[in-house]
Amino acid sequence: MKLNLSLKFYSKPLEKDIQLVEKIILNHRIKLEKINNSKVENEHQVHSLSPLNNLDQGEEKESYEKYENRLISALNEESVFNIAVTGIYGSGKSSILNTFKKKYKENSQWDFLDISLSSFQINKDTFSDDKDSNSTDEKNSDMKIEEELTPEQIQLIERSILQQFFYAVPQNKIPLSRFKRITGNALTNKITALLVIILIISGLVFFDKVDYIEAIYSLPNWLPKLAFWCFLICFILLLYKLLSVSFELSEIKLNFHNSEFNIKNEKEKSILNDHLDEILYFFEATGKNVVIIEDLDRFNNNEIFVRLRELNSMINKYCEDRVVFLYAIKDDMFTDTERSKFFEYIIPVIPIINPTNAYDLIQKNYEEVVEDIDKRFLRNTCLYFDDMRLVKNILNEYQDYDNHLKYLQLDKNQVFAIVVYKNYYPNDFSKLNSNRGLIYNIFNDVKLSLIDKKITEITENIHKLEGRKSELSNEMLLSIDELNAVYSYYLNSSIRKKHDVVKYIKVDGETVNIDEYDKDVFLKLESLKNEKIEFSPQNIVSSK
Known part of the structure; x- marks a missing residue:
């Protein structure tokens, strides 16, 4: 009887604990179901501005395969070392190359190396907005103007190319390279710390600052001489390290016997030529055999192309495997016959979008975005579209503006028009916030002057008609x-x-x-x- 009572006594709190655990488990199940069933709905259609890498799928597959076959044929041709993929901005050159790299990334025949200077900027002279606030943005993309780059600017371009060479592969693939990177367990830092310790100890011994040690233990006679050489070697090494970090010295030469000390730091030399041995070692060690160079034509200067062609020639003379430089450039980068002399093979890219098919492409692929825009207005606007990236950005911004300004109930055509203007003339558009620029002047100063001029013309016509009326009223037949x-x-x-x-x-x-x-x-x-x-x-x- 006592046993049963004790069981009943303990069973009640146990049941409560079980119920509590069941509730906790149930709550967690409900939360998991909510997480699994929750979906973030995308209200807007996002059009990425980055180059595509899936042209081998969908409607563009047939067109891409033609370019792919030509690239394969050119890369397999032993006499081809420099290939150009040419086309206007936004024609799809990068998308073709990205798709090709993705498709043949695991191919043992080609190992790709990307060089892109899209984020590389060179300071150029700019005009102050205050000097000419009424002027519009000028677009000189149709004009071929070769810009003169200073030796320092060319050095910056070469340095960027060199950096992208050596930062594209892990450090362990090029262990003998003099270009070292900062790592979490850098051996150089440990060696530097050891040299500092040796320098301090040897300095104390050489300058006889260890009397407290000699009081306990007598030092051997050869120790001061050893301390002197250790101190001298450590001092020279640390001094070299300090100078190389502080002044970016490229060469230090010391010769105690002939009292020779030479510091060399040239600013106008070619970085690619100066580090040619490093570059040759890089291609030999990594096995990279296809170098894809993009956005180099943005500088409108042919000199850097000449240097890269010379570099390609040096690499192919040194390396056993053929190395191909593949350039993505605009059509007018080289004049007359220069292009055919510079490249062994040229692949022209037909633009995906142009003024004749822009309307059809937008209606086909982005119908939901432009459904509220007048079709005739859109067709007339599409006559100015020739860059796919720009068109995508216009559609993205139009969606944002339309969404944020819905409560104003603005005319969709006007919103689309101002977004198009913003993308073609961004500098002038930014001036609207400060009541400046061409658009502001048109709707304020120019508009008022046109209205005054029209009023004057109408008033003069009224006066003429009234005079004519008076003449007719006073006219009489005399015979x-x-x-x-x-x-x-x-x-x-x-x-x-x-x-x-x-x-x-x-x-x-x-x-x-x-x-x-x-x-x-x-x-x-x-x-x-x-x-x-x-x-x-x-x-x-x-x-x-």
């Missing part, structure tokens, strides 16, 4: 002949409305030539107001 002329004109006009060719009319039974009216004829007509007049076309009299 019977003038009255006959007025009547003749009115009568002939009325007859010729019925028939073009009339020679005679019959008035009160009498035939009269229409060119021989006199006052008697009009007096008879006056007396015959309600009678019909007979006229004769081509000498045949008929009634009217």
Whole structure:
């Protein structure tokens, strides 16, 4: 009986604990179901501006395969070392190359190396906005202007290319390279710390600052000499390290016997040529054999292309495997026959979008975005679209503006128009916030002047018409002949409305030539107001 009581006593709190655990488990299950069933809905269609890498899928597959076959043929041709993929900005060059790299990334035949200078900036002279606030943005993309780059600017470009060479592969693939990176367990830092410790200890021994040690233990006679050499070597190494970090020295030469000390730091030399041995070692060690160079044409200067061609020639003479430089450039980068002399093979890219097919592409791929825009207005606007990236950005920004400004109930065509203007003339658009720029001046100063001019023209026309009216009101017939002329004109006009060719009319039974009216004829007509007049076309009299 006692046992049963004890079980009942303990069973009640145990049941409560079980119920509590079940509730906790149930709550967690509900939360997990909510997380699994929750979906973030995308209200807007996002159009990425980055180059595509899936042209081998979908509608562009057939067009891409043609470019792919030409690339494969060019890369397999032993006599081809420099290939150009040419086309205007936004024609799809990068998308073709990205798709090709992705498809053949695991291919053992080609190992790709990407060089892109899209984020590399060179300072250029700019004009102040305050000097000419009424001027519009100028687009000189259609003009081929070769810009002169200073030696320092070319060095910056070469340094960027060199950095992208060596940062594209892990450090362990190029262990003998002098270009070292900062790592979490850098051996250089440990060696530097050890040199500092040796320098301090050897300095204390050499300068006899260890009396407290000699009081306990006598130092051997050879130790000061060893300390001197250790101190000297550590001091030179640390000094070299300090100078190389502080002044970016490229060469230090010391010769104690001949008292020679040489520091070399040239600023105008070619970085690619100066580090040619490093570059050759890089390609030999990594096995990279296809270098894809993009956005180099943005500088509008051919000198850097010449240097890269020379570099390619040096690499192929040194390395056993052929290395191909693949350039993505605009069509007008080289003039006349320079392009065919510089590259061994050229692949032209036909633009995906142009003014003739822009409207159809937008209606086909982005119909939901532009469904509220007037079709005729959109078609006329598409005549200026020739860059796919720009079109995508226009559609993205139009969605954002339309979404944020819905409560204003603005005209969709006007919103789209100002977004297009913003993308083609961003500098002038930014001036609108400070009540400046071409658009602001048109709707304020120019508009008012046009209205005033139109008012002046209308006022002058009104004055002319009023003067003419006054002249007509004051005009009087001064003779019977003038009255006959007025009547003749009115009568002939009325007859010729019925028939073009009339020679005679019959008035009160009498035939009269229409060119021989006199006052008697009009007096008879006056007396015959309600009678019909007979006229004769081509000498045949008929009634009217």
